[in-house]
Amino acid sequence: xxxxxxxxxxxxxxxxxxxxxxxxxxxxxxxxxxxxxxxxxxxxxxxxxxxxxxxxxxxxxxxxxxxxxxxxxxxxxxxxxxxxxxxxxxxxxxxxxxxxxxxxxxxxxxxxxxxxxxxxxxxxxxxxxxxxxxxxxxx
Numbered sequence: 562x563x564x565x566x567x568x569x570x571x572x573x574x575x576x577x578x579x580x581x582x583x584x585x586x587x588x589x590x591x592x593x594x595x596x597x598x599x600x601x602x603x604x605x606x607x608x609x610x611x612x613x614x615x616x617x618x619x620x621x622x623x624x625x626x627x628x629x630x631x632x633x634x635x636x637x638x639x640x641x642x643x644x645x646x647x648x649x650x651x652x653x654x655x656x657x658x659x660x661x662x663x664x665x666x667x668x669x670x671x672x673x674x675x676x677x678x679x680x681x682x683x684x685x686x687x688x689x690x691x692x693x694x695x696x697x698x699x700x
Contacts, residue, residue, distance in 0.1 A: 573605055578627075578677050578693040583613070587623065587685035592678035595627070595693070604667045606696040607641035607658035613689035615650040621683035622646040627658070627695060632672040640666050640675075641695070645686050655694070668700070 578595035585591070607627055626642040641658040650656050661667060669675065675695065679688045 573696050573698055576675070576695045576697065578675070578695070580677060580679075580688075580690050580693065583689040584623070584679055584685075584687045587621070587687045588681055590678070590680045592628070592676050595675040595677055595695075598669045598671055598673045598675065600671050601700050602669045602697040603700050604640040604660065604669060604695060604697050606660070607643075608655040608694045609643050609650075609658060609691055610655045610694070611650050611652060611689045611691040614652050615645050615686060615688060617645045617647055617649050618683075618686055619646050621681075621685055623679055623681045623685045623688050625658070625677065625679050625688055625693070627693060628676045628678050629666070629669055630674040630676050632670070632674065634674065636673070638663075638666040640669070645688070646682075652689075658693075669697070 622645045624644040626639045629638040630636045643658040677693050
Protein backbone atom coordinates (compact mmCIF):
# COMPACT_ATOMS: atom_id res chain seq x y z
CA UNK A 562 0.00 0.00 0.00
CA UNK A 563 1.37 3.41 -0.95
CA UNK A 564 2.16 5.75 1.94
CA UNK A 565 -0.13 8.42 0.46
CA UNK A 566 -3.10 6.03 0.20
CA UNK A 567 -6.09 7.56 2.03
CA UNK A 568 -6.75 4.23 3.78
CA UNK A 569 -3.41 4.51 5.56
CA UNK A 570 -4.02 8.01 6.97
CA UNK A 571 -3.89 7.94 10.78
CA UNK A 572 -6.01 10.03 13.13
CA UNK A 573 -8.99 12.25 12.44
CA UNK A 574 -9.47 13.93 9.07
CA UNK A 575 -11.99 16.64 8.11
CA UNK A 576 -14.26 16.94 5.09
CA UNK A 577 -15.90 20.27 4.27
CA UNK A 578 -19.21 20.86 2.50
CA UNK A 579 -20.20 24.35 1.40
CA UNK A 580 -23.83 25.44 1.58
CA UNK A 581 -23.65 28.06 -1.17
CA UNK A 582 -26.87 29.95 -0.38
CA UNK A 583 -29.33 30.54 2.44
CA UNK A 584 -32.64 28.67 2.36
CA UNK A 585 -34.98 30.22 -0.20
CA UNK A 586 -37.55 30.60 2.59
CA UNK A 587 -38.09 29.12 6.03
CA UNK A 588 -40.73 26.75 4.61
CA UNK A 589 -38.70 25.56 1.59
CA UNK A 590 -36.56 22.55 2.48
CA UNK A 591 -33.39 21.85 0.53
CA UNK A 592 -30.56 19.37 0.20
CA UNK A 593 -27.11 19.81 -1.29
CA UNK A 594 -24.72 17.15 -2.52
CA UNK A 595 -21.62 17.20 -0.41
CA UNK A 596 -18.87 14.69 -1.00
CA UNK A 597 -18.38 11.15 -2.20
CA UNK A 598 -16.73 9.23 0.63
CA UNK A 599 -13.15 8.50 -0.48
CA UNK A 600 -12.91 5.41 1.76
CA UNK A 601 -14.80 3.54 4.47
CA UNK A 602 -15.05 5.99 7.33
CA UNK A 603 -16.61 6.62 10.73
CA UNK A 604 -18.09 10.05 11.45
CA UNK A 605 -16.61 11.39 14.71
CA UNK A 606 -17.99 14.95 14.85
CA UNK A 607 -19.69 17.61 12.74
CA UNK A 608 -19.95 21.38 12.93
CA UNK A 609 -21.82 24.12 11.04
CA UNK A 610 -20.24 27.53 10.55
CA UNK A 611 -23.02 29.92 9.44
CA UNK A 612 -22.39 33.08 7.43
CA UNK A 613 -25.14 34.90 9.38
CA UNK A 614 -26.75 34.66 12.81
CA UNK A 615 -29.77 32.39 13.36
CA UNK A 616 -32.41 32.97 16.05
CA UNK A 617 -33.88 29.76 17.45
CA UNK A 618 -37.61 29.19 17.79
CA UNK A 619 -39.08 26.39 19.92
CA UNK A 620 -42.22 25.94 17.78
CA UNK A 621 -41.05 26.93 14.31
CA UNK A 622 -37.51 25.75 13.69
CA UNK A 623 -35.24 24.19 11.08
CA UNK A 624 -32.88 21.23 11.40
CA UNK A 625 -29.67 20.89 9.41
CA UNK A 626 -28.49 17.30 8.95
CA UNK A 627 -25.65 15.43 7.32
CA UNK A 628 -27.32 12.61 5.39
CA UNK A 629 -25.76 9.43 4.01
CA UNK A 630 -27.41 8.94 0.62
CA UNK A 631 -25.41 5.78 -0.18
CA UNK A 632 -23.81 5.25 -3.61
CA UNK A 633 -27.24 4.57 -5.19
CA UNK A 634 -28.88 7.67 -3.59
CA UNK A 635 -31.07 5.51 -1.31
CA UNK A 636 -30.02 5.93 2.31
CA UNK A 637 -31.83 7.61 5.17
CA UNK A 638 -29.12 7.62 7.87
CA UNK A 639 -28.46 10.99 9.51
CA UNK A 640 -25.00 10.78 11.10
CA UNK A 641 -25.21 14.34 12.51
CA UNK A 642 -27.85 17.06 13.02
CA UNK A 643 -28.24 20.56 14.44
CA UNK A 644 -31.68 21.97 15.34
CA UNK A 645 -32.59 25.63 15.90
CA UNK A 646 -35.43 24.80 18.32
CA UNK A 647 -33.54 26.02 21.40
CA UNK A 648 -30.11 27.51 20.69
CA UNK A 649 -29.17 30.53 18.56
CA UNK A 650 -26.16 30.68 16.24
CA UNK A 651 -23.65 33.46 15.79
CA UNK A 652 -22.23 34.33 12.38
CA UNK A 653 -18.80 32.74 11.75
CA UNK A 654 -18.87 30.71 15.00
CA UNK A 655 -18.83 26.91 14.66
CA UNK A 656 -21.88 25.11 16.11
CA UNK A 657 -21.46 21.48 17.11
CA UNK A 658 -23.93 19.04 15.61
CA UNK A 659 -25.33 16.14 17.62
CA UNK A 660 -24.14 12.74 16.44
CA UNK A 661 -26.67 9.97 15.89
CA UNK A 662 -27.02 7.61 18.82
CA UNK A 663 -27.24 4.71 16.37
CA UNK A 664 -23.69 3.45 15.79
CA UNK A 665 -24.42 2.18 12.26
CA UNK A 666 -25.53 5.70 11.21
CA UNK A 667 -21.95 6.87 11.76
CA UNK A 668 -20.48 4.31 9.34
CA UNK A 669 -20.02 5.55 5.78
CA UNK A 670 -18.83 3.25 3.01
CA UNK A 671 -16.46 4.20 0.23
CA UNK A 672 -18.55 5.70 -2.59
CA UNK A 673 -21.46 6.77 -0.37
CA UNK A 674 -22.61 10.35 -0.95
CA UNK A 675 -22.87 12.62 2.09
CA UNK A 676 -25.34 15.46 1.60
CA UNK A 677 -26.46 18.36 3.78
CA UNK A 678 -30.19 18.95 4.16
CA UNK A 679 -32.24 21.67 5.84
CA UNK A 680 -35.75 20.61 6.92
CA UNK A 681 -38.27 22.90 8.63
CA UNK A 682 -40.82 22.25 11.39
CA UNK A 683 -43.85 24.53 11.66
CA UNK A 684 -43.00 27.65 9.70
CA UNK A 685 -39.24 27.11 10.22
CA UNK A 686 -36.38 29.58 10.41
CA UNK A 687 -34.10 30.48 7.52
CA UNK A 688 -30.68 28.85 7.80
CA UNK A 689 -27.94 30.82 6.04
CA UNK A 690 -25.19 29.72 3.74
CA UNK A 691 -22.13 28.35 5.51
CA UNK A 692 -19.75 25.45 5.85
CA UNK A 693 -20.37 22.01 7.33
CA UNK A 694 -17.26 20.28 8.66
CA UNK A 695 -17.33 16.51 9.15
CA UNK A 696 -14.56 14.88 11.18
CA UNK A 697 -13.93 11.22 10.45
CA UNK A 698 -11.52 8.37 10.91
CA UNK A 699 -10.68 5.73 8.31
CA UNK A 700 -11.98 2.25 9.10
